[in-house]
Amino acid sequence: MQKKGMELEGLVKSGDVVLAGVSGGADSVCLLLMLLEYRKHCDFLLEAVHVEHGIRGEASRRDAAFVKRLCEKRGVCCRIYPVDVPAYAKGHGLGVEEAARKLRYECFREAAEDYDGRPVKIALAHHADDNAETMLFRLIRGSGIHGLYGMRPARRLAEGVTVIRPLLGMERAEIEAYLKAQGQPYCRDATNEDTDYSRNRIRHKVMPELKAVNTGAVHHMMQSAQMLMELSDYLEEETRRATERVCRDTPDACVIDAVLFSEYPALLIREVLLVTLQKVAGSNRDIGSVHVEELCTLYTRQVGRVICLPYGVRAERVYEGIRLYREEPAVDMERESIEVTGEMLSRAEKEEVVLALPDGRLHLRIRDFSGNMQEIPKKTYTKWFDYGKIKSGLRLRRRESGDYLMIDAAGHTKKLKEYFVNEKIPAAKRDAIWLLATGSEILWVAGGRIGAGCKVGENTEKILEVRLSGGNDCEDQEN
Known part of the structure; x- marks a missing residue:
């Protein structure tokens, strides 16, 4: 002992x-x-x-x-x-x-x-x-x-x-x-x-x-464990050296040079791919050999091919080799949603109501309308709506399944997805756009058009002014 x-x-x-x-x-x-x-x-x-x-x-x-x-x-x-x-x-x-x-x-x-x-x-x-x-x-x-x-x-x-x-x-x-x-x-x-x-x-x-x-x-088994530990340490050091040589960090990605696949043995290739993927993902959990094999296969594909990996990581075949980057996570629909309550609207008749957003502020104000259509603002992030046509359940939120726009006074509609396609809005940006909605009806696509259902007309008595400020896409950026 x-x-x-x-x-x-x-x-x-x-x-x-x-x-x-x-x-x-x-x-x-x-x-x-x-x-x-x-x-x-x-x-x-x-x-x-x-x-x-x-x-x-x-x-x-x-x-x-x-x-x-x-x-x-x-x-x-x-x-x-x-x-x-x-x-x-x-x-x-x-x-x-x-x-x-x-x-x-x-x-x-x-x-x-x-x-x-x-x-x-x-x-x-x-x-x-x-x-x-x-x-x-x-x-x-x-x-x-x-x-x-x-x-x-x-x-x-x-x-x-x-x-x-x-x-x-x-x-x-x-x-x-x-x-x-x-x-x-x-x-x-x-x-x-x-x-x-x-x-x-x-x-x-x-x-x-x-x-x-x-x-x-x-x-x-303990004798084998000792030899395996020494082998692991040696492989880890060789992997570090190879990674320093073939991997290049950019502000938003990591590029693995094609020299990895042409000059190194298969074992070291897999190790470099594994540690680099784990680094970009920010986690070791649930990342294994199946994902490494996908990266190996990607190298044999044509330039431009992209595959999806855990933790929002994307791997793209580029001329230099493979580019690894993290796609922005999908928007949390529950967290990034604000209900415009009746109490808020009542206050908005007396004073401007300002609500905090994750990326800015929402301004609400209700006032009488003179009937002069020339007064309607032409600004991208300030819009007027006929307050008398506003239904209950008004929310500022991100897109949801079933969303649509009313495109004319006759009540014809268009799916929000179709609008995005027609306006050539990239798919990667659609989840980040604010929408003013009542149920599934979209009254306003922030930065874009408003629906016909609540448009201000000559018979409008009160208008609801909605303005976004403080974020990347807001009124502040128009000056």
Whole structure:
């Protein structure tokens, strides 16, 4: 055990704050004892963190009490965080395992915040068997080289905060043997036996079969994990160099030079495409080999071809190679919509009503009309309407399915989409245009025409003046 404990060297240094995740199970109890032993030779602050997941009811509370007693006996400060994993999982559309993991890390981050300015190490009790299970789990899910080695002994979580796994070189049987020799009891989590969980199914049904084939299965997998980690690091560095050479950033895109496809091996091509796509998308999640293959195929297509990728990313075949850019997200119809209420209109008869928009302001004013048609403003973003013809449900919003314009006094209509096409308004800009509407009838396309249904005429008594200001497309820009 002393030899195994030496793996703490390099992971924990004098002056560190070590927050040990202690569930009460064999692995975490062993970790706590190892850290206490190592503290005799290295001056660091040690605290225990226990997350009570709210999954097993009274059994969970008993585990928390066990950890508290253990820490009190050993003179270690213990933080207990009660959370509700089932509720969190349901509210965020996650599986229980993923929800528990997210909440655990939130608790660790919260604990680490108390030591801002000092190096914080979050010590977790993952061991060799855990890592073998992780390798298998990722393999069957289609992980690439960077995931096949499983877990690293140390990884950066945040500025000044590092996750460490001192037990990664030990197998489960060694941990249990050590605790038995020490006469140290520990808790047993019944959910670890539930094979409805994917990891438990691998642990109880797959791993025993592999060990039956070769008793050294876990040890050999850890040897492979080390080689895969070294290979991953080497590939990452080569990818960085290639990316610096073939990728060029512009203000609104990233261009991948065709030299990538002509001078580099297929493995490196895919890596460069993957990291570049993730960079443009701003996320690694849900981006994988299928999207990389689409980019490879795009390179063989004619110039001008465009494909759609996750997170609104578009890839265009250009003369230089491939251009990656993010298309502006579709407008949030609910957020960018303002109801013009009866109360607002009543106020508008006495004073100008000004309403804030995400990109400017909406001005409303009602007044008497003299009957002189020459007074009607010709400005693009100021329009008059016959207030007597205005129906209820007046809204300023973006376009919706079924929108139409009344094009003449006889009541003939035209679909809004047809109007956009006739006016040659680019499809990419249509969702950003403000519309004054009552139901599906469009009274005004901001910057364009007004409908015939509420036009001011010689018999109009009161007019509703509507003006847009403050945005890119508004009255302010006409001067």
